[in-house]
Amino acid sequence: MKYYIYLLVFMISIFVACNDTTSNPTDNELPSYSKLAEGFAQGTKIEIFVEKTPFVGYNRFHLAISDSASKKSISNAQITLKPIMDMGTMIHSAPYENPLSDKAENGYFSCAVVFIMSGMWQMEISFTRQDNQESGTVKVEFDVAPASLVKKVTGSDSVQYFITLVENDKWQVGMNDIEFCLHQKTSMMSFPAVENMQMSMEPWMDMGNNSGHGSPNNENPVHQTMGHYKGKVNFTMSGEWDINLDINNAFTTIASTKFVVTVE
Amino acid sequence: MKVLRQFMFVPLILFIFACLAYAWPSVKLHGYVYNARNGLALPHVNIVINDTLGASTGLDGHFEFILPDGSYRLQVKRIGFESLSYTVNIPEDTCKVLHIDLQPAVLSMKEEITVFAERLEQDPLNPNRNKWLNNTEDIIQRFEGVNLFKRANFASEPSIRGSSMGQISITIDGAKMFYACVDRMDPITAYIEVENLEQAQLSKGSFDLEHNQTIGGSLNFVTEKADYQQSFFLESEGGYESVSALRRFRFKANYSSNNDWAIRLSGSVKKSDAYYAGKNRLIGNSGFNKNNYALSLGRKIGSKSDLHFYYIGDNAWDIGYPALIMDARKTQSHIFNLEYNAKDITPLWNRFSLKLYYNTVKHWMDDYGRSIEEIFNRDVMPGMYMPMYGTSSTSGLIMSFTIADMQNIFTGRLEYYQLAAFADMDMYPIQADKAPAYLINIADARINNAAISLKYNRILSRQSSFRLDARFDYSLRNVLNSYGKRPLQSLYPESDLQNQYHVFGISANYEYRFNDNISAVFKLGNSQRLPTHLENYGYMLYNVQDNFFYYGNPSLKPERSIQVESGINWKSNKLRWRLTTYASRINDYISGYILEGEFKKYENFSLVYLFGAEGSLSWQVTNSLIFFLSTGYTYGQNTVFNEPLPYIPPAEARLKINYTRERYFFEGEARFAASQNRIAYKTTVEDKTPGFVILNLRSQIILSSQWRLKAGIENILDRYYYEHLSINNLPGKGRNFYLGINYRIN
Known part of the structure; x- marks a missing residue:
């Protein structure tokens, strides 16, 4: 009896043209941030959203900055960050990026930190308001969860590098944008961006027992600004992929590392 | 060749005699012969005039004579049909056209389970060829110029004059059907069986565009329909083959009432173990199981039209593929066909038919049956199981009509079909700490194809006739599965995935008859062939031949071919021979281009060339003894990579002697294949294939009106050999004794 259905479907299919599914317009909504911490200094409130x-x-x-008395949001301020980890016997910082502008965008001053280890971190946020020229420092503390997105590698030039895979919510089968940050450690408190390297990347699906395969059409990450390197990675199938990355200067490979991602 | 030269000498002498005796006649008698049961044109019907002059019909059922005016007695004869006699008067300077319906002979008809005929050309290898056929491959293999790709002891894929895959068209009653397996384990010939079939029609090259845009040739299987003439008929056959312990059984039955409605049922089961190649070498993992069943229903509507429905179902399971890294676990197909036919609608409007069809194939394969050692040691994707699934569904509509008068036959055909194809693959690493992976090989590809084809035959004069074929196809293609689309988008922008084609093909045939014995044929074709859905949208398709993964290319251009063929035919009562040469120049040839590493992408390349020649001869030595010889050679060159084209069969020759006497039929066959040293090593990886000679002996004995026996020995010398087209040099079967017992009642 199933076949009558087939026949019916077949009859219908003759008269029904093939419809193209129209793709949904991309969502342009602002991402929703959640509040991590807040602090006060010099009549100024700083809320930290992540x-x-x-x-x-x-x-x-x-960062959302407001006047703690008037509750008015402040959109012009100079802000600098200083992440600190206190390990008892010593303290160290991490790579970070201060807000690019003194002006808030959509009410926020956006900045970034590459946490290089898990545990309790302290962040000092220093500000200078432009409306009343007040300045101060807000200190907040929060816990940083472990993840394997930062690789610490000592290069063949004896420099300690931090290679960070900028997290992607969802690695998909097919072509994905991929972004890395490259920093080096010059002191416990100083982790400047490295901007003059070349990267070569090879995705590899390791199926165990010395077997696996790569993928074609990958684009090696190329430096943009502030130690950010952007490229394209092609995952031919779902599953667990290795992303092998070489950091090269003009002459030779300085450092190599590997990230593992799960592709859906 | 020396033997051939001697035989060519004979027709030359006859030709001179014929010329001396020849006087230009003044009238022409021509006509068409049809099978009264199903209205199909009947080829190879012998027409004898006044017991002296003879001719036989071509594939289109057409025959013609050029005669002085007068009165003639015509005898129309064909094996399996009731003979007819006519007396015709032909007044001066006229042209007489006859339409003859031949009734199948109840007793002998069923001997011809399949009737073979080459389209547009006479096949000298015709008589008695179908007395031992076991499967559809046996049918295909009997055509001159057709070879098979072998991957297993199951369902081989045909190649016509060195063209294969998307370059050739395979249809069932003109209906499109597509394989489901991305590794091409299941050519659609796997889904029909001998007992389903009435006729296999072959056209080589691009000179018949009725069923498809093609540059390599087309193979159309005509199924056997319910018979209104046979009130009751039952035939069954059991068989055994020693080389693979194949056990098979098949039956067909027909019942009709009042010449008004009819039902036909058929079915078969087969079970084969692993087979032995020559020298007693067991080819492990090469068994299979299969069954097939068909129902056909016919109902007459008035005297000139009928409505017909059929269904063919097929299942196969546990099919070993020794040449590949996986085996087919299960295949399943359903074919539905509903057709309305009318004939003799008006004196000019001869025929009209409307057909709706739907077919679907599901194919599962895996490597669960392979040893852990093999999985760990194989070249590609070792250390994991990778079950794969594929499906294809095709629905379509064909409307065709024929208009004919004395000099012109015009056939038009409108056609639409839609293909939906999907395939995917799981990967399960054997090492426990590794994650599984998944990918889609065909992301629900849709091909919507509309076509119009026109065929025009015209008899230009008493000596010459002309045929024109034209076909236009519009094809709209896309992939719909959004997950499966993403990896394709890594190679092509979204806008490129949807693609459309307009292709136009045209061919012309001209035949000139110098006299009753000798005629020449000249053909020209300019045609294209569309990329297959795999070539457009396949994703990571592993090719076992060159160890590359292939990516489809939605922007591929159609392959374009300009072809020419010329042939000379000689026939007399006892002797027939034919020589044909052909050449094809292909632009935008589709082949893999190395992307990087282990990946290839389909691209177009210009130019490649194919040249070839075929010769055949049949000689009726006595009434019971017939001698056949056929030979062919194809040369293919890829000028882009400067190497031979891949998968070109070597020079081959077949020599057959048939002996038929009353209840006995014997056939001795020798098949010679030269070595093939012209191999492709850049576009794919081939190796040289040594030549071989295979001897076969076949027989049929009619024990009584109910019982008959089929027996024979194939590969008598037990040669260990492999065909050039055998994937991974899969050897052919060793010495095989086969036996079949056939029982029929009616």
């Missing part, structure tokens, strides 16, 4: 609970990796922070 996209995700802090983790070891590249974290974007969105």
Whole structure:
């Protein structure tokens, strides 16, 4: 009897033209941030919003600044960050990116920190308001969850590099944008961006027992600004992929590392 | 060749005699012969005039004579049909056209389970060829110029004059059907069986565009329909083959009432173990199981039209593919066909038919049956199981009509079909700490194809006739599965995935008869072939031949071919021979281009060439003894990579001697294949294939009106050999004793 249905479907299919599914317009809504912490100094309130609970990796922070008395939002201020980890015997910082502008965008001053280890971190946010020229420092503390998005590698030039895979919510089968940050450690408190390297990337699906396969059409990450390198990675199938990355200067490979991602 | 030269000498002498005796006649008698049961044109019907002059019909059922005016007695004869006699008067300077319906002979008809005929050309290898056929491959293999790709002891894929895959068209009653397996384990010939079939029609090259845009040739299987003439008929056959312990059984039955409605049922089961190649070498993992069943229903509407429905179902399971890294676990197909036919609607309007069809195929394969060692040691994707699933569904509509008068036959055909194809693959690493992976090989590809084809035959003069074929196709293609689309988008922008084609093909045939014995044929074709859905949208398709993963290319251009063929035919009562040469120049040839690493992408390349020649001869030595010889050679060159084209069969020759006497039929066959040293090593990885000679002996004995016996030995010398088209040099069967017992009642 099933076949009558087939026949019917077949009859219908003759008269029904093939419809193209129209793709949904891309969502242009602002991402919703969640509040991580807040602090006060010099009559100024700083609220720290995050996209995700802090983790070891590249974290974007969105700071909302207001006058604590008038509750008026302040959109012009100079802001600098200083992440600190106190390990008892020593303290160290992490790579970070101060807001690019003194002007808030959509009410936020956006900045970023690459947390290089998990645990309790302190962040000092120093500000200078432009309306009343008040300045001060807000200190907040929060926990950073472990993740494997930052690789610490000592290069063949004896420099310690931090290579960060900027987190992607969802790695998809097919072509994906991929972004890395590259920093080096010059002192416990100084982690400047490295802007003059070349990267070569090879995705590899390791199926165990010395077997696996790569994928074609990948685009090696190329430096943009502030130690950010952007490229394209092609995942031919779902599953667990290795992303092998070489950091090269003009002459040779300085450092190599591998990230593992799950592709849906 | 020396033997051939001697035989060519004979027709030359006859030709001279014929010329001396020849006087230009003044009238022409021509006509068409049809099978009264189903209205199909009947080829190979012998027409004898006044017991002296003879001719036989071509594939279109057409025959013609050029005669002085007068009165003639015509005898129309064909094996399996009731003979007819006519007396015709032909007044001066006229042209007489006859339409003859031949009734199938109840007793002998069913001997011809399949009737073979080459389209547009006479096949000298015709008589008695179908007395031992076991499967559809046996049918295809009997055509001159057709070879098979072998991957297993199951369902081989045909190649016509060195063209294969998307370059050739395979249809069932003109209906499109598509394989479901991305590794091409299941050519659609796997889904029909000998007992379903009435006729296999082959056209080589691009000279018949009725069923498809093609540059390589087309193979159309005509199924056997319910018979209004047979009130009751039952035939069954059991068989055994020693080389693979194949056990098979098949039956067909027909019942009709009042010449008004009819029902036909058929079915078969087969079970084969692993087979032995020559020298007693067991080819492990090469068994299979299969069954097939068909129902056909016919109802007459008035005297000139009928409505017909049929269904063919097929299942196969546990099919070993020794040449590949996976085996087919299960295949399933359903074919539905509903057709309305009318004939002799008006004196000019001869025929009209409307057909609706739907077919669907599901195919599962995996490597669960392979040893852990093999999985760990294989070249591609070792250390994991990778079950794959594929499905294709095709629905379509065909409307065709024929208008004919004395000099012109015009056939038009409108056609639409839609293909929906999907395939995917799981990967399960054997090492426990590795994650599984998944990918879609065909992301629900849709091909919507509308076509119009026109065929025009015209008899230009008493000596010459002309045929024109034209076909226009519009094809709209896309992939619909959004998940499966994404990886394709890594290679092509979204806008490129949807693609449309307009292709136009045209061919012309001209035949000139110098006299009753000798005629020449000249053909020209300018046609295209559309990329397959795999070539457009396949994703990571593994090719076992060159160890590359292939990506489809939605922007592929159609392959374009300009072809020419010329042939000379000689026939007399006892002797027939034919020589044909052909050449094809292909632009935008579709082949893999190395993307990087282990990945290839389909691209167009210009130019490639194919040349070839075929010769055949049949000689009726006595009434019971017939001698056949056929030979062919194809040369293919890819000028882009400067190497031979891949998968070109070597020079081959077949020599057959048939002996038929009353209840006995014997056939001795020798098949010679030269070595093939012209191999492709850039576009794919081939290796040289040594030549071989295979000897076969076949027989049929009619024990009584109910019982008959089929027996034979194939590969008598037990040669260990493999065909050039055998994937991974899969050897052919060793010495095989087969036996079949056939029982029929009616």
